[in-house]
Structure formats: C-alpha cells, structure tokens
Amino acid sequence: MRTEFPPGSAERSDMAVSEAEVRKCVHCGFCLSTCPTYVLLGDERDSPRGRIYLIKSMLEEEAAPTPEVVRHIDRCLSCLSCETTCPSGVDYRRLIDHARIYTEEHYKRPxxxxxxxxxxxxxxxxxxxxxxxxxxxxxxxxxxxxxxxxxxxxxxxxLVPARMPARAGLQVPSGGSRGRVALVQGCAEPVLRPEIRAATARLLARSGYEVVFVRGEGCCGALVHHIGRERDSLAAARRNVDVWTAEQERFGLDAIVTTAAGCGTMIKDYGALLRNDPDYAEKAERISAMARDVTELLSEGDVAAAPTGLAVTYHAACSLQHGQGVVEQPIQLLASAGFAVSEPAEAHLCCGSAGLYNILQPDLAARLKERKLGHIACANPDIVVTGNIGCAMQLASGAAVPVLHTAEMLDWATGGPLPAALAEAGIDRVLGISPRSKTPPQGEDHDPR
Incomplete structure (x- = not known):
C-alpha cells in the first residue's frame, strides 16, 4: 500500500513502524472472512483492511480523529485473527495499538x-x-x-458473578527437578476464579516444577494497553521486568508461566513494546523469551490419564491461538489426559470477551458470544474448556454446561481434586467418582450421556 506519511515521521519510531506495516498490505482481502466484526457487520471499515486505510489516513494527516474513525477503531477486538491469515505478514497489532494510543492522545471522548x-x-x-x-x-x-x-x-x-468465590488459601508446592518457574498471579483471574491458579500450581508441581510467586509483580498491563493508555501499560511492563529480572538473577528462573492467554500475549510482547527504552530493551527481551503459556510448558513432558468418557469442547482463546501461536498443545494435552476433545465450528473467531471489549462494546460482544455458544452447542459437549479467564467468564454467562480452564481439567485428570463446577453440575455422580478421592474413574466404561 502506498503511503505519504509526513516528512520527518521516519525519525519517530512509532510512525516508522506503522508506515512499514501499512506498506506491507497488498489489499488482498484474505483478512475479511476471518475478522469477527466484518463477519457480523459486513462493513469494509470494520475489517482489518478497512481499518488500515483509516489508520493510514489519520496518521498521514496527523489530525484529530473523527468520531466515525474512532468508532471503527474501537470496534476492533484485537483478536489478531487477521495476522494468522495475512499472506503478507502485516503486523496488525502494531497498527491498531498505535491507532489507539494516537486516539487517546488526540481525541476527546464523550x-x-x-x-x-x-x-x-x-x-x-x-x-x-x-x-x-x-x-x-x-x-x-x-x-x-x-x-x-x-x-x-x-x-x-x-458480568458480576452471582456469588463471590472464596479466597482459598494457596500453598506453594514443593520444588521439583525440571526447573524453577514463576507463576504469574494476574489481576482479574485470582478474583474471579482463584481455583485456576491453585490448580495450575498443583499441576506444575506434579509435573516436576518448583513453583514460585514473585513478590512485587503486578498487572501485566494488557487491560490498559488495549484502551490506548500507553504510559500506564509501559509502567506495568517495566515494573514486572524489574521484579522478574531480579528474581531470575538472584534465585534463577527457567520460565514465567501464564494461565491467562491475554497476559501471556502481553508479556511476550514486552520486548517489542520497550524496544526503544535503553534501560529496559535488553531486559524486556529476555523476559519475553521466558514467558510460556502453561500448556506450552506442559507439552514438553507427558500428561496421561485413563479415559473418562467426557466430551470436551475446546474454545481456543484468540490471544492464545493468534497472539501466541499456541494451537495444538492444549488439544493434545486434553486428549492425552483422557478426554474426548472437539473444537466448535468457526474456532478461529472471537467469543467477544477480548479484554474489555464486552464492557466497552457490549452489543457486538453479545452477538459474538451467542454465535460462539451456538457452535459449541452443536458439538454437544459435557464441558467447555478454554485457556483464558475472559473467555471463561464470557462463555459461562450463557453456556448450558460448565466452563473450565485447561489447567483445571489437567489437574483433575492427573490426581487433583474434582473442580467445584463439575461437582455442581453432577458430573461426579454420573461418573461414579468417589466423594473422597474425586479423581477420574479408571476405565473406559463410563459415559455420562
């Protein structure tokens, strides 16, 4: 795509990066069919290609964006499905991030x-x-x-839960021989679903890892990053880079493990976000290289259990499949753990959670959720499994079956306690699980349906 950015803009890193990415776009339109908002609305301006045109014009003119331009930028979920599809390798996230920062700085919202x-x-x-x-x-x-x-x-x-989850005490498991890992504590997940972190800690310890929680760690910065608050997001990134670097240098760390896919995508991007900060560029790059989704780490070993007969539909979080490129590992781990795994139709499309999207764009988010749940229902699962807290909360608000995190299912399958959501759904009674052990049955003759 031809560009006419203002003279001297190449001296600014953000403008230079955006101009380079705009130039990669060849107008092919492959991104249209994989963009959730274009699929819903059929408006070229609500597609990646259309938004690239809008962003290009806005940056070239260096003018305050109009309400119309802001509306179409705001409608982007940052699902990054377009990046997976693009044959030209357009790094769309750089463009939409720059557009949001520019909008935050130059547009006065109602x-x-x-x-x-x-x-x-x-x-x-x-x-x-x-x-x-x-x-x-x-x-x-x-x-x-x-x-x-x-x-x-x-x-x-x-989105407020009907009852607040209890603050369960979390004991750090004893060390193992496979390495020392920092489990990211998160901000929304420990409030909404503290059982995910507890299950992950048990699972990692059972898999041979020493699990630590690093003091001083805070929010990864993804939530404010997606609404263009650059100063806040970079401050969060620098704080975490500092505390994880100090932990690694003092005690050693083999990986920084995430259970929220959105956090993982953000942390893996620290190196790019802080590339122009001479005090942090190198450190941030090292931290990004250490970040691993829990299923990435576990896929390096063996997770095996007896078949349960439970049908699991796996919902791939956009930030995991598109943002991090983690696609097959969760499915393979669930299958190895004894579950019959399927994926819904349109597995590449977003459920509508997308960080703060279901709050800031509730109508579109609700339509995407209904579309996703319709496809999930056609798969007729006993359980829906996902790797992101936002997706779990979004789907659970309308799903007819329990929605759990991948780590919860793997923890249970390998000797951990039965997740409370499954007990509430009566799956323990259907499977004939002992109330004391609450472990999956050993055999293939248990079919809950």
Missing amino acids: LHERIVRRLVAALLPHPRRFRFALQLGRLARPLAGLFGRGSTIGAMLG
Whole structure:
C-alpha cells in the first residue's frame, strides 16, 4: 500500500513502524472472512483492511480523529485473527495499538466514555479494588436487565458473578527437578476464579516444577494497553521486568508461566513494546523469551490419564491461538489426559470477551458470544474448556454446561481434586467418582450421556 506519511515521521519510531506495516498490505482481502466484526457487520471499515486505510489516513494527516474513525477503531477486538491469515505478514497489532494510543492522545471522548474507561483502568488491574467493586456490584446485579443489551453499565453488572468465590488459601508446592518457574498471579483471574491458579500450581508441581510467586509483580498491563493508555501499560511492563529480572538473577528462573492467554500475549510482547527504552530493551527481551503459556510448558513432558468418557469442547482463546501461536498443545494435552476433545465450528473467531471489549462494546460482544455458544452447542459437549479467564467468564454467562480452564481439567485428570463446577453440575455422580478421592474413574466404561 502506498503511503505519504509526513516528512520527518521516519525519525519517530512509532510512525516508522506503522508506515512499514501499512506498506506491507497488498489489499488482498484474505483478512475479511476471518475478522469477527466484518463477519457480523459486513462493513469494509470494520475489517482489518478497512481499518488500515483509516489508520493510514489519520496518521498521514496527523489530525484529530473523527468520531466515525474512532468508532471503527474501537470496534476492533484485537483478536489478531487477521495476522494468522495475512499472506503478507502485516503486523496488525502494531497498527491498531498505535491507532489507539494516537486516539487517546488526540481525541476527546464523550464524558460517559471517559468515566467508564478511567473507572475500569483504576479498578480491574488491582485485585483488591476489583474485588471490592464486585462486592458492590452484586447489590446492583438484579438491575442489569433494566439497562438494555447495548448498555455498558448493564454489561458490567451482567458480568458480576452471582456469588463471590472464596479466597482459598494457596500453598506453594514443593520444588521439583525440571526447573524453577514463576507463576504469574494476574489481576482479574485470582478474583474471579482463584481455583485456576491453585490448580495450575498443583499441576506444575506434579509435573516436576518448583513453583514460585514473585513478590512485587503486578498487572501485566494488557487491560490498559488495549484502551490506548500507553504510559500506564509501559509502567506495568517495566515494573514486572524489574521484579522478574531480579528474581531470575538472584534465585534463577527457567520460565514465567501464564494461565491467562491475554497476559501471556502481553508479556511476550514486552520486548517489542520497550524496544526503544535503553534501560529496559535488553531486559524486556529476555523476559519475553521466558514467558510460556502453561500448556506450552506442559507439552514438553507427558500428561496421561485413563479415559473418562467426557466430551470436551475446546474454545481456543484468540490471544492464545493468534497472539501466541499456541494451537495444538492444549488439544493434545486434553486428549492425552483422557478426554474426548472437539473444537466448535468457526474456532478461529472471537467469543467477544477480548479484554474489555464486552464492557466497552457490549452489543457486538453479545452477538459474538451467542454465535460462539451456538457452535459449541452443536458439538454437544459435557464441558467447555478454554485457556483464558475472559473467555471463561464470557462463555459461562450463557453456556448450558460448565466452563473450565485447561489447567483445571489437567489437574483433575492427573490426581487433583474434582473442580467445584463439575461437582455442581453432577458430573461426579454420573461418573461414579468417589466423594473422597474425586479423581477420574479408571476405565473406559463410563459415559455420562
């Protein structure tokens, strides 16, 4: 694609990167069929190719973006399905990130949008604040339906869990021989589903790893990054780079393990995000190279268990399959653990969670969720499994069967406790699992359906 960026823009790293990526686009249109918003809306401006044109024009003119341009940029999920599809190798994430930062700096949003964005940025990355906000939200949760499907307030209340999960005590498992790993603690996940982190710690220890939680670690920065708050996101990245580097230099670390796919994608991108910071570029690159999704790490060993007869439909989080390129490992691990694994139709399309998307774009998020759940229902699973807390919460709000994290299923299959969601669904009774052991049955003659 031909560009006419302003003279001198090549001296600015962000403009130079964006111009280089725009030039790679050859207008082929392969991205159209894999873009969730284009599939829903059929509007060229809501496709990657259309957004590239809008971003190109906005940056070339160096003008304040119009409300129309902002609307189409905001509708992008950052699912990165287009990157997987693009034959020209356009690094679309650099373009949409730059567009969001530019918009944040040059566009004054309506007051209600500014309030919502500041509120989520102040609450979600901080577990204590987030937990307190959810406790308040439970009081107003019955009113969610009054605000309508397209309401941000209604969407926020609709995501508040019916009951707050207990803060289960978490014991760090004893060390193993395969390496020492830092398990990322996260911000939303330990508040909404603390059992995921507990299951992952047990699973990693059982697989031979020494698991540690690094003091001083905070939010990875992904949530604020996706709404263009560059200063906040880079501050989060620098803080984590510092604490993980110090831990690695003092005690040694073989990997930084993530259970939230969105966090993993962000941490693996630290090197690129801090490439122009002379104090952090090298350190950030090393940290990014150490980041591993839990299924990436486990796929290097063996995870085996007896068949259970349970039908599992695996929902691939966009940030995992497109952002990190982790596609086959979760499926292979689940199959090795004894589950009958399937994928829904349109497995490459987003469920509508996408970080803060289901709050900021509730109508489109709801339509994508319904589309995804329809495909999942056709697979007729006993359980839906995913590798990202946002996807788990999004799908669980409408799924007819339990929605669990991959690590929870693997932990149970290899000797861990039965996940509470499965007990609540009565799967333990159907499978004939002992109330004491709560471990999967040893045999092939158990079919829950």
